[in-house]
Amino acid sequence: MTQQTVEDLLAGPDVHAITVTVDGEQHTGTVSSRKLLVHFLRDDLDRRGPKIGCDTGNCGACTVKWDGTLVKSCMVLAVQADGTEVETAASLAEEDGTLNDLQRSFKEHHALQCGYCTSGMLMTATDFLASGEEVSNASVRRALKGNICRCTGYENIVNAICAAGGADAPLPHGREAGHEEVTA
Numbered sequence: 001m002t003q004q005t006v007e008d009l010l011a012g013p014d015v016h017a018i019t020v021t022v023d024g025e026q027h028t029g030t031v032s033s034r035k036l037l038v039h040f041l042r043d044d045l046d047r048r049g050p051k052i053g054c055d056t057g058n059c060g061a062c063t064v065k066w067d068g069t070l071v072k073s074c075m076v077l078a079v080q081a082d083g084t085e086v087e088t089a090a091s092l093a094e095e096d097g098t099l100n101d102l103q104r105s106f107k108e109h110h111a112l113q114c115g116y117c118t119s120g121m122l123m124t125a126t127d128f129l130a131s132g133e134e135v136s137n138a139s140v141r142r143a144l145k146g147n148i149c150r151c152t153g154y155e156n157i158v159n160a161i162c163a164a165g166g167a168d169a170p171l172p173h174g175r176e177a178g179h180e181e182v183t184a
């Protein structure tokens, strides 16, 4: 019996044509039934916003909106996304690249360091701010329970989301009003 190559397997019956609208653009592709949505987005469509931090639904780095619901895209099969709409953090800025209020707030509050968690954080925060829930330090922290950041200690992320939602939040040291930034 001849051994099947990966190419043979992919060319076999386990190949499915799917059409997914991502950030307003329709994309068609072929995927195996095992392929995860996050891999389809990143590897097939070159959408690098959703990151792969754990592949087990724990870190939230791959968070996207799927037909209006916040999901971890490593927990969704690409074939399940056939005929649906996916939004990534790339959809948040204006077409000319102007950051939205939340993204600007992340920038002003130094809410990222390596940035690996940021796309997922922005998607979760966007969903939270649209929910109408009262914005407070505690409610933001609750909303972020499925998103892990390994760098920032969360304080600046929480403050950025609070500020974008109209709640009081301090700017980080060196960014307060009246502070003169020292340049070399």
Ligand code: FES
Residues within 6 Å of the ligand: 051, 052, 053, 054, 055, 056, 057, 058, 059, 060, 061, 062, 063, 072, 073, 074, 075
């Ligand atoms: S990569 Fe999906 S939750 Fe971590």
Ligand code: FES
Residues within 6 Å of the ligand: 111, 112, 113, 114, 115, 116, 117, 118, 148, 149, 150, 151, 152
């Ligand atoms: S900024 Fe590095 S993981 Fe959050």
